[in-house]
Amino acid sequence: MALGEFELIDRFFRRPVRRAVLGVGDDCALLQPRPGMQLAVSTDLLVEGRHFLSTVDPVRLGHKALAVNLSDLAACGAEPLAFTLSLSMPRPDERFLAPFAEGLLALADRHAIELVGGDTTAGPLTIGITVMGEVPAGQALRRSGARAGDALWVSGWPGEARLALEVFRGTLSLPEVDFNAARRAMEQPEPRVALGLALRGVASAAIDVSDGLLGDLGHVLKASGVGAALSLADFPRRPLLARQPAAVQRMAWLTGGDDYELLFTAPPAAADAVQAASAQAGVPVHRIGRITAEPGLQVRDETGAALDLAGWAAFDHFRT
Ligand code: ADP
Ligand code: MG
Numbered sequence: 001m002a003l004g005e006f007e008l009i010d011r012f013f014r015r016p017v018r019r020a021v022l023g024v025g026d027d028c029a030l031l032q033p034r035p036g037m038q039l040a041v042s043t044d045l046l047v048e049g050r051h052f053l054s055t056v057d058p059v060r061l062g063h064k065a066l067a068v069n070l071s072d073l074a075a076c077g078a079e080p081l082a083f084t085l086s087l088s089m090p091r092p093d094e095r096f097l098a099p100f101a102e103g104l105l106a107l108a109d110r111h112a113i114e115l116v117g118g119d120t121t122a123g124p125l126t127i128g129i130t131v132m133g134e135v136p137a138g139q140a141l142r143r144s145g146a147r148a149g150d151a152l153w154v155s156g157w158p159g160e161a162r163l164a165l166e167v168f169r170g171t172l173s174l175p176e177v178d179f180n181a182a183r184r185a186m187e188q189p190e191p192r193v194a195l196g197l198a199l200r201g202v203a204s205a206a207i208d209v210s211d212g213l214l215g216d217l218g219h220v221l222k223a224s225g226v227g228a229a230l231s232l233a234d235f236p237r238r239p240l241l242a243r244q245p246a247a248v249q250r251m252a253w254l255t256g257g258d259d260y261e262l263l264f265t266a267p268p269a270a271a272d273a274v275q276a277a278s279a280q281a282g283v284p285v286h287r288i289g290r291i292t293a294e295p296g297l298q299v300r301d302e303t304g305a306a307l308d309l310a311g312w313a314a315f316d317h318f319r320t
Pocket of ligand 2: 118119
């Protein structure tokens, strides 16, 4: 007999809570934020065929569904607390649910974030997660804090995830070892939670790079009422990306998407504090440009020539 809704929830998603007052099983979950803390809330929806391929390993899908949400908490400098899971799937397939729950809950445990509720229904495979985190009142990192003269930083190695997407699309071919590395970047991003926490009080603005660097930087510039100047010569790349043709590197870097790195600004005097935050979190950071008073974005290529950005649109679900 097919697995019923409540049996499914009990088997795969009900676990004892530690920090929440009440978890899965009642009409509401109950959370008790610590005194002086604000709740940071974010939600992301993953739709089969749009955000992931039907062939993805369910362990990796469970990981990524939570990772993209934790990345939003990271970008706010919030400490993960609890999450809910809304799941729609064509049939209650244990061969999907067991590995999906495994990937999801393994990442949850590493970040001490608890699954406290959700909703389960039949339908096309869609995963909606809402995360809640805590941040001391007034200390959340926001998009609106960048000031002229601030340095622009990015964590990790943006652009690698996009290479895997291009291989799946058939526009790029990679040796197997490179493809596996790119695929890990795409399917198993590591949310930069520790870095976000360490950047509280250091970064002036932050965002996580999910839709491509240009587009996400654009959100910061708009919210802060400033511009930015970047140089492609300063962009970090590991051999995996550095081995690609220059045009592929630029495309992956500027519009890649699915990186889940933190893009942030900080006053020049805070450079040492940024490096200390990076060391504390164990995540490399690179300085790639500066914030300007004039609005707009100027990008120089490796030779110092201005890059024409017309046509470099960021990912938009309703425009592409
Ligand atoms: P309600 O009828 O109040 O909407 P449901 O019958 O949908 O409640 O869910 C029963 C309980 O199981 C609730 O506590 C709900 O939060 C939880 N739940 C449902 N689906 C999930 C899921 N996918 N993951 C975690 N908890 C879930
Ligand atoms: Mg319900």
